[in-house]
Amino acid sequence: MAALALPQRVCVVGMGGLGCPASLGLALAGVPHLTLVDYDVVERSNLHRQPWHHEPDVGRLKVASAAEKLARTFPLLGVDALATPLTALNAAALLSGHDVVVDGTDGADTKFLLSDTCKRLGIPLIHGGVLRFEGLAFRIEPGGPCLRCLFETPPVDAPSCAQAGVFGAMAGLVGGLQARLALTPNERPAEAWLHVLDAGASPRRVRLRQRADCRVCVQERAA
Numbered sequence: 001m002a003a004l005a006l007p008q009r010v011c012v013v014g015m016g017g018l019g020c021p022a023s024l025g026l027a028l029a030g031v032p033h034l035t036l037v038d039y040d041v042v043e044r045s046n047l048h049r050q051p052w053h054h055e056p057d058v059g060r061l062k063v064a065s066a067a068e069k070l071a072r073t074f075p076l077l078g079v080d081a082l083a084t085p086l087t088a089l090n091a092a093a094l095l096s097g098h099d100v101v102v103d104g105t106d107g108a109d110t111k112f113l114l115s116d117t118c119k120r121l122g123i124p125l126i127h128g129g130v131l132r133f134e135g136l137a138f139r140i141e142p143g144g145p146c147l148r149c150l151f152e153t154p155p156v157d158a159p160s161c162a163q164a165g166v167f168g169a170m171a172g173l174v175g176g177l178q179a180r181l182a183l184t185p186n187e188r189p190a191e192a193w194l195h196v197l198d199a200g201a202s203p204r205r206v207r208l209r210q211r212a213d214c215r216v217c218v219q220e221r222a223a
């Protein structure tokens with residue numbers, strides 16, 4: 001197993017079902033600084049899978065609610081709360097200066113934007129996704145496979161978590177796994193393990209390599 005390497009500054013994008021448990025896991029591991037990015041507000045339907053947000057937080061910004069709970073639980077933790085959407089215009093500026101980025105978003109376009117931007121910046125990204133009773137996660141490293149090596153383009157008509165529903169505990173499992181992956185570089189830089197979780201089956205992992213015709217990784221190899 002690769003050695004744990006405690007990142008000093010981690011950016012968690014999305015403070016929902018994945019970002020809440022991921023930020024808890026990172027703070028528990030001793031990461032000294034977290035940047036939280038989310039422009040969404042807490043809805044009552046979020047509460048079963050987003051443990052930083054409680055009934056009185058409904059209507060508040062998720063980053064404000066999460067930053068408050070994190071600061072209360074971990075007084076020495078540095079937290080920046082950015083209530084802004086991640087866009088192609090601001091992604092590089094927001095993510096620069098972090099050692100690792102954790103993808104806690106719900107939406108294919110934002111996930112591809114994160115993958116493309118982190119590849120360009122040379123920052124490891126912990127991809128995660130959860131839908132119904134299933135979840136997956138993998139660590140995207142410089143020199144290794146990216147999200148486009150797995151899925152060439154964002155899927156059309158993919159349902160969001162809100163549309164398809166999410167088993168709350170599965171979001172907790174995947175978010176916790178993302179925190180773990182944020183602490184652990186891939187064993188071989190050119191390879192990644194795709195972790196697949198299914199509430200009805202044993203966890204499994206699938207070896208990923210860069211796809212020869214991935215347009216993002218082609219550019220990385222040429223740089």
Ligand SMILES: [Zn+2]
Binds near residue numbers: 147149216217
């Ligand atoms: Zn790629």
